[in-house]
Amino acid sequence: MNYHSPVLLKESIDALDIKEDGVYVDVTFGGGGHSREILNRLGENGRLFAFDQDPDAWENTIDDERFVLIQENFRFVSRFLRFHGVRKVDGVLGDLGVSSHQFDAAERGFSIRFDGELDMRMDQKAVLSAKEVVNTYEENDLADVLYLYGELRNARALARTIVAARAEKQIETSFELKEVLKRFLPKAKEHKILAQIFQALRIEVNQELEVLKEFLQQIPDLLNPEGRLSVISYHSLEDRLVKRFIRTGLFSGEPEKDFYGNISVPLKKVGKMIVPAQEEIKQNNRARSAKLRIATLNE
Incomplete structure (x- = not known):
């Protein structure tokens, strides 16, 4: 491996x-x-x-x-x-x-480079996955995760957008999340902002x-x-x-x-x-x- x-x-x-x-x-x-x-x-x-x-x-x-x-x-x-x-x-x-290795395994959902299920669990036996966080956390809790662990200043707006999108359809994969948040991802900063979002979710999932x-x-x-x-x-x-x-x-x-x-x-x-x-x-x-x-x- x-x-x-x-x-x-x-x-x-x-x-x-x-x-x-x-x-x-x-x-x-x-x-x-x-x-x-x-x-x-x-x-x-x-x-x-x-x-x-x-x-x-x-x-x-x-x-x-x-x-x-x-x-x-x-x-x-x-x-x-x-x-x-x-x-x-x-x-x-x-x-x-x-x-x-974890970043390179698309199915683990850690990487912003691949389209994989929003998983991010280091311990595969754990119950909480990134999909769970994105689709079930209250808007305020989601905003806190993005702000505290991703150090994202616009965490409230990001959380609001995710909550509105998931009301239409559950967000299953990394690329679906990227698509939902695309208006917050200017080309020059896309990689950096996505890395902060994914870091925040990963820290929450794995405590x-x-x-x-x-x-x-x-x-x-x-x-x-x-x-x-x-x-x-x-x-x-x-x-x-x-x-x-x-x-x-x-x-x-x-x-x-x-x-x-x-x-x-x-x-x-x-x-x-x-x-x-x-x-x-x-x-x-x-x-x-x-x-x-x-x-x-x-x-």
């Missing part, structure tokens, strides 16, 4: 500062590129657990006794590691992008920001002292959550100060944010918006 070359491969694995006999987690297995690189750096007593809820990813599983692939959403990372007898790990890697928050909240209890968190994000909504959680341990507001004016936060950043070199962006267009942040436990 055609999966992308992993973005920031060397940088994100270097960030984990791998110990040969350590225990590591790749919470976004996909094509397995990051996992293979971690295994290359582990000794025979090292262990790697990977998570992916997409059944397609299972075709890339790695035949290595140090490796376990868990078919679950990474919001349940601690629970399933405990099931395997693991309470603490030396490093956690997350590559939050949608794999190019991506909620999943990310639940995952991050587990990291302080999961890491061993000197353990590392290495996270690659692709849009500002995710990156903001990662950056804020590393800085404050919260997703909104500021941490409380103690009597002496000190704040206690669970993580601290390691180095500066890393972005791909021009060379990598040239070879892999997906890399253009990637940002890597690294953290470790605050002593």
Whole structure:
């Protein structure tokens, strides 16, 4: 199956500062590129657990006794590691992008390039699909999704147009949705606006920001002292959550100060944010918006 070359491969694995006999987690297995690189750096007593809820990813599983692939959403990372007898790990890697395999599979409905059913479920067992969101959400709720997750200023007008169109006929496919919204898609900006609309629907369908928050909240209890968190994000909504959680341990507001004016936060950043070199962006267009942040436990 055609999966992308992993973005920031060397940088994100270097960030984990791998110990040969350590225990590591790749919470976004996909094509397995990051996992293979971690295994290359582990000794025979090292262990790697990977998570992916997409059944397609299972075709890339790695035949290595140090490796376990868990078919679950990474919001349940601690629970399933405990099931395997693991309470603490030396490093956690997350590559939050949608794999190019998912974009390239027309029937999955992720891509604006193909006409496929409005699906967008990463977990094929999930009930909520993009078709459901587009055809059943109240106008206000739909507008909120487009505004909050797609950062679209004209979200209200878009939602109103969708609701009027679906009253005539259910909107089934990506191209039908495109047709309904064509007056909002000037040629020069069509691709960008559609990408924002599809991103908004995908985030809603897969609860991506909620999943990310639940995952991050587990990291302080999961890491061993000197353990590392290495996270690659692709849009500002995710990156903001990662950056804020590393800085404050919260997703909104500021941490409380103690009597002496000190704040206690669970993580601290390691180095500066890393972005791909021009060379990598040239070879892999997906890399253009990637940002890597690294953290470790605050002593």
